Amino acid sequence: xxxxxxxxxxxxxxxxxxxxxxxxxxxxxxxxxxxxxxxxxxxxxxxxxxxxxxxxxxxxxxxxxxxxxxxxxxxxxxxxxxxxxxxxxxxxxxxxxxxxxxxxxxxxxxxxxxxxxxxxxxxxxxxxxxxxxxxxxxxxxxxxxxxxxxxxxxxxxxxxxxxxxxxxxxxxxxxxxxxxxxxxxxxxxxxxxxxxxxxxxxxxxxxxxxxxxxxxxxxxxxxxxxxxxxxxxxxxxxxxxxxxxxxxxxxxxxxxxxxxxxxxxxxxxxxxxxxxxxxxxxxxxxxxxxxxxxxxxxxxxxxxxxxxxxxxxxxxxxxxxxxxxxxxxxxxxxxxxxxxxxxxxxxxxxxxxxxxxxxxxxxxxxxxxxxxxxxxxxxxxxxxxxxxxxxxxxxxxxxxxxxxxxxxxxxxxxxxxxxxxxxxxxxxxxxxxxxxxxxxxxxxxxxxxxxxxxxxxxxxxxxxxxxxxxxxxxxxxxxxxxxxxxxxxxxxxxxxxxxxxxxxxxxxxxxxxxxxxxxxxxxxxxxxxxxxxxxxxxxxxxxxxxxxxxxxxxxxxxxxxxxxxxxxxxxxxxxxxxxxxxxxxxxxxxxxxxxxxxxxxxxxxxxxxxxx
Numbered sequence: 001x002x003x004x005x006x007x008x009x010x011x012x013x014x015x016x017x018x019x020x021x022x023x024x025x026x027x028x029x030x031x032x033x034x035x036x037x038x039x040x041x042x043x044x045x046x047x048x049x050x051x052x053x054x055x056x057x058x059x060x061x062x063x064x065x066x067x068x069x070x071x072x073x074x075x076x077x078x079x080x081x082x083x084x085x086x087x088x089x090x091x092x093x094x095x096x097x098x099x100x101x102x103x104x105x106x107x108x109x110x111x112x113x114x115x116x117x118x119x120x121x122x123x124x125x126x127x128x129x130x131x132x133x134x135x136x137x138x139x140x141x142x143x144x145x146x147x148x149x150x151x152x153x154x155x156x157x158x159x160x161x162x163x164x165x166x167x168x169x170x171x172x173x174x175x176x177x178x179x180x181x182x183x184x185x186x187x188x189x190x191x192x193x194x195x196x197x198x199x200x201x202x203x204x205x206x207x208x209x210x211x212x213x214x215x216x217x218x219x220x221x222x223x224x225x226x227x228x229x230x231x232x233x234x235x236x237x238x239x240x241x242x243x244x245x246x247x248x249x250x251x252x253x254x255x256x257x258x259x260x261x262x263x264x265x266x267x268x269x270x271x272x273x274x275x276x277x278x279x280x281x282x283x284x285x286x287x288x289x290x291x292x293x294x295x296x297x298x299x300x301x302x303x304x305x306x307x308x309x310x311x312x313x314x315x316x317x318x319x320x321x322x323x324x325x326x327x328x329x330x331x332x333x334x335x336x337x338x339x340x341x342x343x344x345x346x347x348x349x350x351x352x353x354x355x356x357x358x359x360x361x362x363x364x365x366x367x368x369x370x371x372x373x374x375x376x377x378x379x380x381x382x383x384x385x386x387x388x389x390x391x392x393x394x395x396x397x398x399x400x401x402x403x404x405x406x407x408x409x410x411x412x413x414x415x416x417x418x419x420x421x422x423x424x425x426x427x428x429x430x431x432x433x434x435x436x437x438x439x440x441x442x443x444x445x446x447x448x449x450x451x452x453x454x455x456x457x458x459x460x461x462x463x464x465x466x467x468x469x470x471x472x473x474x475x476x477x478x479x480x481x482x483x484x485x486x487x488x489x490x491x492x493x494x495x496x497x498x499x500x501x502x503x504x505x506x507x508x509x510x511x512x513x514x515x516x517x518x519x520x521x522x523x524x525x526x527x528x529x530x531x532x533x534x535x536x537x538x539x540x541x542x543x544x545x546x547x548x549x550x551x552x553x554x555x556x557x558x559x560x561x562x563x564x565x566x567x568x569x570x571x572x573x574x575x576x577x578x579x580x581x582x583x584x585x586x587x588x589x590x591x592x593x594x595x596x597x598x599x600x601x602x603x604x605x606x607x608x609x610x611x612x
Contacts, residue, residue, distance in 0.1 A: 135168030136186060138193070146197040151204040156232050159197060163236065166190050194240060201237045204230070205248050212255050219259055223378050231382050238385045249383060253398055260371065261401040267367065268409050270348035271360040276413070279422045283325040285470040285501055285529075286477030326501045328424055328508030334358055335431045335512075342367050357413045357425040362432050368406060369436050369448060372399055376445045395447040403451040410455060414462050423470070423505070426463045427512045427522070430456070434514075460521050467525040470505070471532045474498065478536045481543060493557040495565040496540065502533050503569035510573035510581060517577040526581070534588075537562050560592040 138161060145158040169187060172178060208226045212219055227234075238245035281287060342363035343351075375398060380391045396403075410429070414420050437452045477498065495503075509526065517523060541555040567585040570578065 132168060132172055136165040136190070138162065138165055138190075143193055146193055146200070151200060151230060151233060155197075155200070156230055159201075159232060159236050162190070162194060162197060163239075166194065198237060198240050201233045202244060202248070204233060205237065206251075209248070209252050209255050212252075212259055219256065220374060223382075227382050228378065231384070234382065235385060245385070249394075253394060256375065256398045257401060260375075260399060261405070264364075264368065264402045264405055267345060267348075268364065268405055270345040271343065271364055271409070272412065273349050274343070274360050275352065275354045276360065277354050277356050278417065279325050279420065281421070281473075283421055284473035285326075285498060285505065285533075286473035286475070324501070324504065325422070326505045326508065328504075328511055331356060331358070331424055331428060332511055334362060335428060335435065340366065340370075356428075357420065357422060358428040358432065361410065361413060361429050364406060364409060365432065365436055368399075368402060368451075369440060372448055373440070373443055373445050375399070376447055392445075392447045396450065399447070399451075403454070406451065407454050407458065410458050414458070420462075421466050421469055423463060423466045424508055424512070426459055426466060427509065430459045430463065431512060431514075433459070464521055464525050467529055471529050474529070474532050474536055478539055481540055493554060493561045495562045496537075498533070498536060499562045499565055502529075503566045506530075506566065506581065507570045507573055510570055510575065510578040513575050513577050515575055517575055518580065523577055526577070530581075530584075556592050560589060563588040563592060 142158045142161050145154045146162060149155055149158075169183075169190065172183070208222065211217065211222060211226070234245065234248075237248070343360065348360075348363075372395060376391060376395045379394055383391070383394070386394070413429075414426070420426070433452055433455045437448070440446075440448045440452075506526070509522065513520075513522060537559055541558050563585050567582065567589055570581060570585070573582070
């Protein structure tokens with residue numbers, strides 16, 4: 001460290017250099033020169049202050065040397081002033097920059113406060129509108145699906161998103177939002193997207209309805225894969241434009257009406273080609289055609305004096321000829337059959353086999369019931385926007401031509417090629433309809449109720465007419481009775497041909513009756529025909545020569561055997577009506593059995609008296 005007196009030139013130079021011998025803003029060369037000068041001056045001052053060396057300091061050489069140094073110092077000082085001026089300028093510029101920076105910081109601080117206020121306001125707005133914004137948001141992909149995509153699963157999903165957005169927007173009740181421009185613009189945009197989606201939904205429905213009119217199309221397949229799979233499309237259409245939806249529904253109704261009518265008409269034509277067994281007048285109860293006399297020959301082959309006469313049970317077993325049209329046989333099995341199949345069109349048109357009338361009747365009505373069930377299920381699922389009571393009405397309108405064709409087919413079975421007298425066939429058809437009615441009630445499908453009622457109105461009067469025809473036949477037969485023709489039969493006391501046929505017919509009809517048959521029209525019809533049968537037997541029994549005790553015994557035996565035959569035939573029948581009939585014939589058998597015993601005793605006593 002260089003030291004000097006405070007008032008000396010050396011001290012001033014050192015003050016200029018600074019405590020550490022450095023000057024800010026002066027280059028390195030100048031700094032070194034000034035430092036050397038300061039050191040020289042310091043050495044000079046030290047010698048001047050030293051008395052020993054004072055004379056030497058006054059030497060001329062030293063003076064000159066120091067003057068040179070002072071000149072150089074002057075030059076350096078001037079340069080230092082210039083450097084100091086530059087430093088001042090730099091400091092002034094720095095101060096200016098610092099002021100500008102300070103002003104910028106103030107501006108940034110002000111802007112930060114504004115941004116903070118805006119951020120807070122935005123958070124408040126987001127908290128207020130977050131629900132509605134999330135609800136009405138539609139992605140670009142959703143809009144593309146609705147406006148330019150195909151009707152598929154993505155279209156249905158996009159429809160659901162659009163409906164949610166519109167529902168949320170409509171449910172918004174805040175006046176500040178509803179009165180805003182954003183609300184109006186968003187509503188308009190959603191309406192435009194909805195109109196475009198509505199147009200695509202309309203075109204899709206029209207295309208699918210048209211596809212049902214193509215030849216050979218499977219309607220059930222189209223209903224499942226193209227209608228039910230996208231039923232939300234029609235629901236959307238109904239919500240946006242109920243008038244258009246009703247028009248499309250009516251178009252579907254007329255299309256399916258035509259579709260089912262065409263197919264069922266073809267099926268009926270095929271069923272009409274079946275070889276159907278028909279009964280002639282020989283099947284009537286009072287018929288005496290040779291073809292029905294074989295059973296009579298079996299029963300009357302023995303005389304009254306023949307010890308090997310057939311018992312009533314043997315007569316029943318021997319006379320139960322399954323070829324007799326009044327013997328039910330296995331025809332009842334079709335009622336309880338669990339086979340759901342029907343006669344196909346190809347078999348109906350080309351099968352040479354013979355069928356009873358109930359076979360075609362069952363096939364048609366099973367096909368009709370199954371198709372009505374499927375259609376009702378489809379209507380209730382696809383057109384879920386209409387009330388449940390209207391589903392049945394819509395299905396009835398679709399199948400109205402088919403119901404009419406079914407009624408005409410039933411009438412044709414009953415009247416062609418000639419009016420039928422097949423009481424079993426008609427009653428089996430009635431039981432089938434009752435079974436189908438129970439099935440549709442179990443399925444909860446009321447659309448067939450009207451059709452079934454019409455079938456009952458056709459079948460029950462026809463059944464009663466057939467039984468009345470049997471009564472008329474029996475009355476005609478009774479009017480032609482004479483003793484010469486039935487003498488041997490009366491002597492033998494064997495059941496007549498009419499008794500046999502009546503017994504088999506009664507047993508067959510009772511077998512086709514249920515537990516509540518006593519409340520059906522068949523109960524009164526059976527009472528009437530039974531009364532006619534009893535009148536016939538009574539009239540026939542009176543052909544025995546009256547006035548003789550043996551004749552009375554033969555009458556009682558004849559009536560007893562005939563009523564016993566009837567009772568033996570119907571003994572296995574079940575049901576309330578069957579029990580009533582069995583009790584009735586048990587009473588007749590008991591009464592005539594007792595009378596027969598008394599007559600036999602009287603005859604025996606008379607013979608004994610005559611012998612004595």
